Amino acid sequence: MSVFESAPLFPKDAIFALTAQYNHDPSPVKVNLGQGSYRDGTGLPWVLPSVRESRRRLSGGQKLHHEYLPILGLPEFRSAVGKTLLGAQAHIAIESKLAVSQSLSGTGSLHLAGTLLRDYSGLTHQVLLSEPTWSNHHLIFSSLGFEVRTFRYYDATTGSLDWKSYADALHAAEPKSIVVLHACAHNPTGCDPTREQWTEIGRIIKAKSLFPLFDAAYLGFRSGNFDEDAFSIRHFVNDLGLEAAVAVSFAKNMGLYEISNPPAYGAKVATQILSDESLRSMWFEDLETMSTRIGTMRQSLCDLLVKSGTSI
Template sequence: MSWFSEVQQGSPVEVFALTKAYNDDIFENKVNLGVGAYRTAEGKPWVLPVVRAAEKALANDDTLNKEYLPILGMESFSTAATRMLLGEDNPAVLQNRTFGIQTLSGTGALRVAAEFLAQVLGKKIFYYSNPTWENHKLVFKTAGFEEGREYRYWNNATRGLDFDGLIEDLRNAPEHSVIILHACAHNPTGCDPSTSQWAEIAEVIKERRLFPFFDCAYQGFASGDLVKDASAVRYFVQQGFELFCAQSFAKNFGLYNERVGNLTVVLNNPDLIAPVKSQFTLVVRGMYSNPPSHGARIVAHVLNNPELYNQWQDHIRNMSSRIIHMRKQLRETLEHLRTPGDWSHLTQHIGMFSYTGLSEVQSLHMVKKHHIYMLKSGRISMCGLTPQNVEYVAKAINETVSSLPNN
């Protein structure tokens, strides 16, 4: 008799299973389009030069120690991260009614905030886009939400945003529901609302008394412009919303394994900051007690140093421009091959990921026949494309959609 005899085999996490299969594959021309991490034009991971510089400076600072951080984390980091998101002249910043909490990357920010919403505020229903990052549902349900509902987002026929469906679903959402919104570079589609569409989304959320919860994993990484990529969040704050925003520094700093995140909290009344912080303190204390220091020190060192901050912005412009270039090159190659279908969405969308429009059958064919590893949803990571493999990938897509038409 074992205490664990009734434990059932859990479902594999697709993207990690895909990476393992890729690593085990001995095919010479294999391509990994599943991994959500930046790669250079040579297909290699990149440690940002400002990160190297910060680590050297921190290693040589004998005043630093390994004592515990406060439960809500390093204030110099969270303050800088919050102001990077909202802007120095944001009304919430100027009126001292916003604060940040250092978390275990963006996932930790989502989980801490979701538990606060469920356990402290008694929220029961959350909405997520269809499709969305697969971990949203698991994080919110585990945190105590009773029900997750979808709002329409992707229209596969047009390979673009189903805006009418999105608005209709938000209009039908029960009051006080929590709405997860992707701040920029929607994962997995790469398709974002326009400025006017964001304004209409905000109007419906305000009218229906819904709570906006932004997930911002790609600020600066999407377009290369920190202000542009944060424009939706800033607009909501300017419209008077109270909101949460989960920030990740995995992509834009390349700190994937350091788990550096920030939860920005915006309130309408600065007098409420103290009680709200006290409840967040209890949530974090019961979850992981306090966060690690190394990654947060790196980010704080860069964000609070004007010279390094400018260098870092050059880095993110370089990363985003490489991705934009690969989008353009893939589209041009597909069109040159006269690949069936319209591929204009590849350059109309933004960020690390893109929905190709390939079906599950076609996506599995790409893996099995061409050794091009991509999610069965048809999502690909543009970072996996390089000048050396983009033609091979385009020819594989051409063969796939020609031999297996998507009906």
């Protein structure tokens, strides 16, 4: 019997399972309305011109390497995200109170935020989610031991936000509960509160001492304007002075999926090396080069220490 006999079997991700069925369907007239990744007119992932140019600049010199990042992530990235998300002037005003950590895209940042709030905050272990919402929200917070509560978000009969249900749920929430908010382009309904409704949501959250956790995966997708789509976050933080957590991802609005799901670049490099005889032979030589040099450097260090009279 395997030691993993009692391990639970989680259901397949519904979106990825549907995409797999779509890819295997031989029909020439199929249309994919599922996975929310941007495609070009031929159905292929679109590499944004800005991303292509950024890659060219990085690969044109010695800037691109494969070294470890600091534990909190690339410092320049963390700074740029804070400034872009909150606005340059607001970022200056609250920079001393701002904590930014790089993680594995949307799911990773939500999990990190959930762990932080569970273990190191004075908040309750209750999380309020809209219904419907991104399926991962339920899995992430339930796996962390949170009590997940939901409220009806969308009125299918009117095709609009169920504002009464939303406001009632916030009023009924236990103080110091966590509220997961879709910053814009609500997944999966695409229906967002108006600015006036966001203002009221912020007022209730502040009055009830609730904690807002923004899932910001689609900034720029809703209106075509990043600053416009960041209104909810900026209003809560800059205008209301609320403490908040923001899980921001550039997987969708920069088309950088393969970096985080799971990291694809290194896997592609390794696959070529492991599958191609000439590259594998070259790699074996590289291993010998590194191993030999490490031994030589160790011996040189030892010789210098002995020569200097250091006890080793």
